[in-house]
Amino acid sequence: MWLTALPAISTPVWQGKRQVYLTSLVILGVLHALAILFVSGLVAEFFDSINALEKNTEYTLHHSFIQTALPMILMLPASIVIALLRWAERVSAEHLGQNYIVQVRLKLFRHLMFADLRAAQRFSHGAMALRFVTDLNGLRQWVALGLARLLVMFSTIIVVLVVLAWQQILLMSVVFLSLLIAVSLCTFIGSKLPRAIRSIRKFRARLAATVTDRINTATTVQAYNQEYREIRRVNRQSHSLYDATIKRAYIVGALYASLEATTVLTTALVLIAASQLVIEKHISSADIAAIMTLLGLLLTPLRDMGRIVDYWQQWKISNEKILRFLDSPRRNIKIGKKPSLEGTSTGQISARKISIEGILKISDFEIKAGEHIFLEGKNGTGKTTLLFTLAGILPLNTGQIELDNTPLVSDHNIRVSQKNIALVSPDIGLMRGSLLRNLSYANTHINQTELDSIIRRCNLGDIIERLPRGLDSKLSEGGKNLSLGERKRIMLARALLMNPHLLLLDELDAHLDAHSFKIIEHTLSQFPGTIIEVSHQRKLNLQKSTRHWLLQEQKIHEYNT
Structure with a gap:
């Protein structure tokens, strides 16, 4: 039962x-078996000495003490x-479980970081929370509490059964038969668990998704x-x-109950078999005491079988969900040294026979270095998708894009281009953490002079002064403790700190008052590179050569104003 899904696991446990x-x-299982065999031997020795003392009254007090007390004394180090x-x-x-989970977690997170965003959007926040919390915990429980316990338990049982077979084949047969019954019951009852576990997961995911969404939209609910x-x-x-949880509890309870019944039945059968062997004078009453001690120590772990089966069934479902996520499309990124464009022209773009499914038919275009492209189009035509593609976040279907004669995006492949291209978009928000961390997120090597210059150019001084700890002040998720206009200015400053050759602006003017818009307009007028701007409202009036594009019917049309 426990080996059926091993070939399909997301990450092998035995690596x-x-x-x-x-x-x-x-090894610990084998040592545990030897230890309990030693304890049962001490019990037999103790009862043998008691029997000998009763039959031989000529034993001296000193001799009787040694015979009876020594096994009990040795019990202490044995325990x-x-x-x-x-x-x-x-x-x-726990080492095994944590080592395994660290590798799986990194594998999941790496896949998430390089995921095709369009495919990743199929997974809700609740589902992703399940992957990284519930599913990983399910994997850890099986590896650390299920598989590990199973290895120790089976190693112990095998050694004990070998010793029993060597001494009394009848007793070994009884114990082995009882173990087979226990495994069969676990297999049968455990087969009912997957349906119950899937129901729990379904309702838990719905609840998590609802709570997560309502936390983010609490204002809408109240409004x-x-x-x-x-x-x-x-x-x-x-x-x-x-x-759903109660239904699962019925099944797990039945598992535990069947194992308890098997334990009691095994004890009774072994006692009957041992009694028969005593009658036939194959073993002594002291041997019975030793056998019952051995059986008690051996059957105690057997009660864990119910929990192990539960962990196993949860592991199978968690692993299935993780594999499904890992099978989702990824961006094909050529990892390597980022292309250095320093010393060349800044922002010259060349697109050859590019196409984006559902957005752009095969097209060619050229943008000279330092130009300002104002891109318009109706809602849903794909303007933001085009910007995300130029930024290297989404792939092309066909064709190639070059920035300053260096290939950036081509035929389903994305080369690391973020060093030279910066995107400012509502979909690329601020992160939890300090204001300084957000500003320097894309360029951790900025010096204080560069930082002060950007703060001055984007007029962030008033924001920094208002926050209680200045640049070290913590921003909430998405920067919700700031106004929309303040967030836009911080996102622009973050992009400019990259010193990009190409700046992509998605609805930058939205939610900006006239004063903030003028500040940003002045800041961008000093930007030497190329700017592609998407807006439904105001066009930036920059000291640059401006071209007007219209994205319509999956084609780019250039027009004059």
């Missing part, structure tokens, strides 16, 4: 350093060894007086999740 942890867990083995097992298991409606929605979704 690299994890092989050491897996091997150590097997310490067993405790240390369990401690080592837990530490090794339309829909507070109680949203509370009722969350209440319904919470009860659906509650019901």
Whole structure:
């Protein structure tokens, strides 16, 4: 049962350093088996000495003390060894789980960072939260608490069964049969879990998506007086999740109950078999005490089988969802040294036979260095998509784009171009963190002189003075503790700190008052590179050669005003 999906796992468990942890867990299982065999031997020795003392009254007090007390004294170091083995097992298991999850998390995040944005938009924030929280936790639980425990438990059982087979094949057969029954019950009952787990995941994802969305749109809810409606929605979704969780609890409870029943049945069968062996004088009553001690120590981990099956079923579903995400399209980015365009003209663009599905048919265009392109078009024609493609965020379907004679984007491939191209768009907002971190996000090597110059040119001084800690003040997610106009000025400053050759502006004038617009207009008039501007309202009046483009019917039309 536990090996059926291993070929399809997102990241193999048995790679690299994890092989050491897996091997150590097997060794710990063997050592644990030897330890409990030693303890059962001490129990047999103790009862043998008691029986001998009852039959032989000529034992001296000193001799009887040694015979009876020594096994009990040795129990103390034996119990310490067993405790240390369990401690080592837990530490090794957590090392295994965390090492595995770090690799999977980085794999997921790397895929997210290079994901095709159009494909990534199919996944809601709630679904992405499930990938990075619930699914990763499901993988960790299986590896650290399921697989690790299974390795130790099976290693222990195999060693004990071998020893039992060597001493009494009948007892070994009874224990082995009971284990087969336990595994069969776990397999049968555990097969009912996936449906329940999928229901829980579905309702949890819906609830997470609802809460995440309402947090971001709380103002909208309050503006339309829909507070109680949203509370009722969350209440319904919470009860659906509650019901699904209870259904899963019935199945897991049945697992635990069946294993408890199997444990009791195994104890009874072993006791009956051992009693028969005593009658036939194959073993002594002291051996029965040792066998029951061994059985108790052996069957205790068996109760964990229910939890292990639960972890396994959750792992399969989590792994399936992660694989589905990893199969989503990625941008083909040629990672390597970023093209250096220093010393050449700044912002000359050449496009040859480019096309963007649903946005732009095969087209050619040239933009001279330092020109200002004013791009217009109806809503939905793809102006923003065109800017994102020029910025190297979205791929072309065909053709090639060059910036200052250096290929940047071509035929489904995107070369790292962000060093020389900066995009200012409402879709590329501010991040949580300090104002300084946001300003220097794309250029972490700026010096104070450059920073002061940009702050002055974008007139950020009033914002910095108003914030309690100046540049070190924390911005909320999306910069929502700032006005829309202030966010635009900060985003422009962030872009200019890159010293780009091409500046792409998407609705930069939106939500700007006349004073802020004039500041930005003055700032951009000093920009030496090429500017492509998308706007439905005001056109920037720059001291540059300006061309007017209209994106219509998937073609670029140039016109004169």
